[in-house]
Amino acid sequence: xxxxxxxxLIQRMLLVGLLVGLAAPVMGTYLVQRRMALLGDGIxxxxxxxxxxxxxxxxxxxxxxxxxxxIPGAVVxxxxxxxxxxxxxxxxxxxxxxMAILFYGxxxxxxxLIGFAGGSNANLLGYLFGSISTVTWMDVWMSVGLAALILIxxxxxxxxxxxxxxxxEFARSTGLPVELLNMVVAVLAAITITVAMRVVGVLxxxxxxIVPVAIAQLLTRSFSRTMYLAMGLGAALTLTGIWxxxxxxxxxxxxxxxxxxxxxxxxxxxxSFTRRPRS
Amino acid sequence: xxxxxxxxxxxxxLVEARDVRVSLQGTEILHGVSLSAAHGEVxxxxxxxxxxxxxxxxxxxxxxxxxxxxxxxFGAPATAQARARLGYVxxxxxxxxxxAATALEVVMSGLLGSRGDSAGVAGRIRGLVPPRDRKExxxxxxxxxxxxxxxxxxxxRMSGGQQQRVLIARALVRDPELLFLDEPMAGVDLESQVQxxxxxxxxxxxxxxxxxxxxxxxxxARLIDRAVVLEQGCVTYDGPPPKDxxxxxxxxxxxxxxxxxxxxxxxxxxxxxxx
Numbered sequence: 001x002x003x004x005x006x007x008x009l010i011q012r013m014l015l016v017g018l019l020v021g022l023a024a025p026v027m028g029t030y031l032v033q034r035r036m037a038l039l040g041d042g043i044x045x046x047x048x049x050x051x052x053x054x055x056x057x058x059x060x061x062x063x064x065x066x067x068x069x070x071i072p073g074a075v076v077x078x079x080x081x082x083x084x085x086x087x088x089x090x091x092x093x094x095x096x097x098x099m100a101i102l103f104y105g106x107x108x109x110x111x112x113l114i115g116f117a118g119g120s121n122a123n124l125l126g127y128l129f130g131s132i133s134t135v136t137w138m139d140v141w142m143s144v145g146l147a148a149l150i151l152i153x154x155x156x157x158x159x160x161x162x163x164x165x166x167x168x169e170f171a172r173s174t175g176l177p178v179e180l181l182n183m184v185v186a187v188l189a190a191i192t193i194t195v196a197m198r199v200v201g202v203l204x205x206x207x208x209x210i211v212p213v214a215i216a217q218l219l220t221r222s223f224s225r226t227m228y229l230a231m232g233l234g235a236a237l238t239l240t241g242i243w244x245x246x247x248x249x250x251x252x253x254x255x256x257x258x259x260x261x262x263x264x265x266x267x268x269x270x271x272s273f274t275r276r277p278r279s
Numbered sequence: 280x281x282x283x284x285x286x287x288x289x290x291x292x293l294v295e296a297r298d299v300r301v302s303l304q305g306t307e308i309l310h311g312v313s314l315s316a317a318h319g320e321v322x323x324x325x326x327x328x329x330x331x332x333x334x335x336x337x338x339x340x341x342x343x344x345x346x347x348x349x350x351x352x353f354g355a356p357a358t359a360q361a362r363a364r365l366g367y368v369x370x371x372x373x374x375x376x377x378x379a380a381t382a383l384e385v386v387m388s389g390l391l392g393s394r395g396d397s398a399g400v401a402g403r404i405r406g407l408v409p410p411r412d413r414k415e416x417x418x419x420x421x422x423x424x425x426x427x428x429x430x431x432x433x434x435x436r437m438s439g440g441q442q443q444r445v446l447i448a449r450a451l452v453r454d455p456e457l458l459f460l461d462e463p464m465a466g467v468d469l470e471s472q473v474q475x476x477x478x479x480x481x482x483x484x485x486x487x488x489x490x491x492x493x494x495x496x497x498x499x500a501r502l503i504d505r506a507v508v509l510e511q512g513c514v515t516y517d518g519p520p521p522k523d524x525x526x527x528x529x530x531x532x533x534x535x536x537x538x539x540x541x542x543x544x545x546x547x548x549x550x551x552x553x554x
Contacts, residue, residue: 033376159413160404163388166376167369170449173340174392175363177400213378221379221433 004246012135013242013252019147020196020208021238025216025230026154027192028209030185033165033223040206042085042099043078043193046106048202050077050194051127052113059117066117070127071142071194078190081106086186090179107202130201130253132242139198146195150188161185162223199238200253211260212237218267237263292317292351293457293488294339299348301331301338308334310512311348316457316488321479321502323520324492326509332492333370335509336459339490340367353456363393366455368446370462370492371439382437382445383430386417389449407453420452421445423481425474440471447478457488464497472498496520 004010031039054073058066085099114124126134154161163171164181172178189209196205216229241256292315301309309331316322326332337343339350341362352361390413391406408416421427424444429437434445443463450458464472476498479489483502496503500520508516 029378033378035377037377157404159388159406159410160391162380162384163391166380166385166388169337169342169369170367171388171392172342173362173365173367174389174453175359175403176392177403180400181404217378221381221436222431223378223380223384226378 008137009133009135010246012137012140013132014239015140016132016135016143017199017238017242018235019143020199021212021235022231023147023150023154024192024196024208025212025234026150026227027185027189028213029223029227029230030154030161030165031189032210032213032217033162034185036089037210038206039082039085039189040193040209042103043081043190044197044202044205045103045110046081047074047078047190047194047197047205048110048127049106049113050074050110051197051202052110052117052119053077055117055119055123056113066119067123071139071198074194074197075146075191077106078194079187082186082190083183086183090182126201127197128201128203129251130197130199130204132199132252133245135198143195143198146191150192150195153184154188157181157184158224158227166223200256204253204257207257207260208234208238211257211264215260215264215267218264218271233260233263293353294490295349295351296335296339297349299335299338299345299350301334301343302346303334303343307346308512309338309345312509312512312514314339314490314507314514314517316490318486318488319483320504321483321489321491321499323496323499323503323506324490324509325494325496325506329511330509331512332509333461336367336461336490336492340365340459360393364456366450366453366458368443368450368458368460368463370465371442371446379433379435381431382421382426382434382448383414383417385434385445386420386448386452387413389420389452390416416452417448420448423451424448424478438468439466440468443467444471444474447475451478451482455487458482458490460489460491462492462494464493464495464499475499476502 005014028037028040031037050073051067051070052073054069054071055067057073058069061069063069081102084102088098111124160176160181161184163174163176164178165185168178168182171181192209193202193205196208200208212230212234213226215233216226220226220229237260238256241259242252244250245252245255294314294316296312296314298311298313299309300307300311312331312335314322314324314335324332324335334343338345339357341357341359350357353364355361390408391404393403393407406413418427418430421430424447426441426444426448429441429445434442437445447460447463450460463475467475479491479499479502482489491499493499496506503520505518506516506520507514
């Protein structure tokens with residue numbers, strides 16, 4: 001079993017899983033704090049259109065690996081989608097309907113464009129539900145860079161991002177750059193989604209951001225402890241899920257999310273049963 | 280209690296608002312409202328529901344833009360930097376988020392931003408004190424409002440009075456020169472009201488100007504220097520506080536339509552309460 005750790009593919013899968021498991025709950029904590037837990041779902045849909053656009057661009061450019069530009073395309077589209085959503089949220093009028101159109105348009109055009117670019121159903125499923133078993137060293141280094149950015153900014157600006165997501169009006173009265181910090185949250189959430197997409201796919205990407213936070217909330221009543229505990233849980237869930245799929249022919253992304261949901265139910269039942277006081 | 284700093288300059292008024300008009304979603308809510316407060320002066324802003332009190336306070340702290348009129352803070356036109364020298368206590372925990380937060384975390388968030396200097400973006404994000412000193416300052420602020428033992432408690436699980444004290448501590452931790460409070464006594468227990476009166480008295484002694492939105496003067500009667508009454512977006516009284524206790528006793532109070540609800544404000548995006 002230990003010898004498997006020397007396999008390059010296993011190393012790549014575990015490394016990407018660890019990074020995503022640590023980074024996703026950081027941004028998930030801010031989204032839950034702002035009561036926008038489903039934003040990840042929406043941006044994931046838009047990111048799929050970016051995958052497809054990148055795929056088309058890769059085909060047109062004649063790259064040997066057709067999906068070489070898929071992840072960069074997803075990053076660009078996800079950030080653009082997040083910026084649009086944030087601007088509409090700040091404006092506060094009719095945002096939900098426009099967001100819904102953006103999301104549905106994203107996934108529908110993504111599916112169509114991948115078809116145009118010559119992608120197969122298998123390729124599509126890889127992006128919808130994750131395809132960590134095909135991860136390359138290039139993917140690993142891209143994930144390392146993006147995850148490092150998320151962790152450095154997400155943890156480094158924790159106090160300011162907490163202030164803005166907790167009480168925007170008070171934060172504005174203190175002179176904090178509220179609009180800038182809101183945009184930082186939106187853009188980092190978009191980057192998180194494109195990194196996590198490789199592990200769990202666009203349809204489950206939000207779960208990796210939110211489920212560890214939901215479990216942590218059952219166990220602690222402090223913002224910072226919730227964030228750190230969620231990071232630990234996210235890493236443990238992704239590593240456990242990936243490790244199980246080394247031995248069992250299961251879909252890693254779905255397994256990770258199901259493990260998270262099972263853990264949530266167990267912890268919720270245990271805390272409800274014991275009614276332990278929270279500190 | 281954090282010691283309020285001595286005033287840097289001595290302008291005639293800490294805040295001077297003249298003919299302020301505010302429109303929300305195309306409806307004018309404030310029709311030319313004026314107000315001033317000097318060092319050590321406690322001004323009660325009173326009026327029935329929907330009179331525009333909260334909208335006016337939110338305009339003064341910069342949360343809502345004024346469509347016309349002039350607002351001066353510390354003797355100069357109100358800027359973001361000048362507003363950072365204010366303390367602001369919203370009506371309640373307006374944005375208790377989806378994740379639990381302790382009283383200490385909430386109060387420490389009051390130490391971010393600038394304080395009247397020309398701090399750049401990085402300076403404003405870094406805040407007023409080094410991170411290692413934030414906890415100590417926040418604990419002192421919680422002590423000043425009488426709840427140091429609740430520092431690690433989740434705010435969302437506190438009583439209304441305890442939550443209000445946390446918000447006051449968050450404002451006081453900045454050592455404000457001028458403090459705005461939006462109905463701090465609403466739904467607050469007697470113990471918290473007494474503690475609150477003590478806190479306001481201490482601030483007044485140290486020269487801090489206080490503008491406080493109230494329905495009833497109650498235990499603050501001896502501290503209030505002036506009452507300003509708003510009705511339907513207009514000032515109907517500005518003078519000594521009434522001997523009687525409630526807004527209903529004040530001259531200019533509309534006994535025919537005392538509690539009309541206002542049109543919905545443009546606060547939905549912020550998740551905020553209306554006026």
